[in-house]
Amino acid sequence: MLRRDSREKTGHLGPFIAGFAGPGRMAVAPPIGNMPFCSFVRVQGIGITGAEEVVVVRFENVGMRYGMGEEVLKDISFHLEPGSFHFLSGPSGAGKSSLLKLMYLAHRPSRGLITLFDEDIILTPRKALPALRRRIGVVFQDFRLLDHLSAFDNVALPLRITGEKEEMIKEHVSELLEWVGLAERMHSRPPTLSGGEKQRVAIARAVIARPELLLADEPTGNVDPAMGDRIVHLLLELNRIGTTTVVATHDTRLMESVPGAPRLVLERGELTVTRTGLSGAAETAPAWMTPRER
């Protein structure tokens, strides 16, 4: 098992963390200072950025409504390149959660085309959805931890669903919980954890199966600024090792902490994009955003 002190001395990472760096994808470096999370630097990206790479998410003229109500998302078009990092922002009720629901396959669009990993989700049979979902990690705004399970068992859930061996689960989950600073709390149940601890358990659960797409809904919404910084650091580290990441947030401080990250901005169900990095999308910012935010 990986121990922090040995990491700091040797720069060696445990099998789970190192496992993020698949063949030809990237290498890992020793952690920075006394940050609780490991640090990675990308050195090569053949596997996920090569000529035959697929678009991770593609929306074309997508509309969505609940029941017979008005459309909450209107003509949404964008696509996410592999390994990209985006913020998703907008006022409350603008449709951020609805857009995320479409991306993590909790809802079907009313119209338009959505592809995930080049698979049209409308044409994908229901039986094939679990395989797609296993490639996606989700950090829910309300964590959605199972209160009757320990932090360890909550994080282990995705691995148990995919039928991994218990020895491997024990090793990797312990390592990841140590990585996010919860080694001492791994046997605690969620009701006894603080908001920040729950947040980190939720993040650990989202990344334990090494998803190709990570969707985080207000991941810093319940934590203090210091913890928020640590979470952002973790998300960036995951992104640097190739995980396509979308972070939904209201937090302008959080968005400013990642200069250059494209922002998907939703207002009244319509999407605009600020910053560069997305193709086929508008480059105009909504009126409610300040010029500084652009």
Place this chain on the structure above:
Amino acid sequence: MARRLNFMAREGTAARLLPWVIAIMVLLSGLAVALGAALFGSMRAWEDATARSITVQIVSPEPDVLETEAEAAEAFLKGQPNIIDVRPLPQSETAALLAPWLGGDVVDQDLPLPRMIDASIAPGATVDLKRMAEQLSVEAPHARLDSYADWLANLLDLTRTIQLVALGVIIVVGVAMVAITVFATLSRLASQRESIELVHLIGARDGAIAREFQWRFLWIGIKGGIIGILFLAIVVSVVIYYGQRLDSAMLPDLRIDWWGLAILAGLPLATGIMTMLTARITALRVLAGQV
């Protein structure tokens, strides 16, 4: 066997009553099985005991006629092929047979008693009893041949009817148990909706989720079945205890064969399998309607 995900919290109080409801169902169906099995066992015993027996009865107010025709009938029976064990009943035995009905005092007086002659049909042989009765009436005009066949046929019809009723009870109880399991599964699906949605979104297949339900309800079914069988054992013990205290002359000798006991012993497992399959099918059908 695939590993359980254990994503569902423990049931509430209402759900914890389910094994007790199932136990009552098992008790009812167990009583029906026990009744059916006991009647079947007794039916076979009655058939064994009476199917080959015949009795000749000579009824006449004239003592001379009784004596003459009794001797003639005995001689006739002994002369018949495939008729064995011909035995005239002594008057004392005939009086003892009538005593429960007429009272010992009455029988001991000068009441004219019929003459009875018991006989048996040889094992494996068939006898035309109607023709034999006609021939007997020539030798002894006051003789009447009883083969028990008609009486036994009526009794067997009655027992078969009771068995059908018992089978109907078992079917109704089984349907009720399936319905209760369906409701309980639906209730559990509703109460665990958020957990189910979560594991769905993490990538669990319907089969893995349904498996959680099937093992849970297998245990509930077996637990309810065992409790029900224990209740049944108590009820049957009480019935046997009070039955033995009664004068058993009026009661048939009820017994349960080994296969009846096997069915009763297998009821908990059968209940568990039924609740397991019901829960699995119900869960899969509901999950198929979700995103």
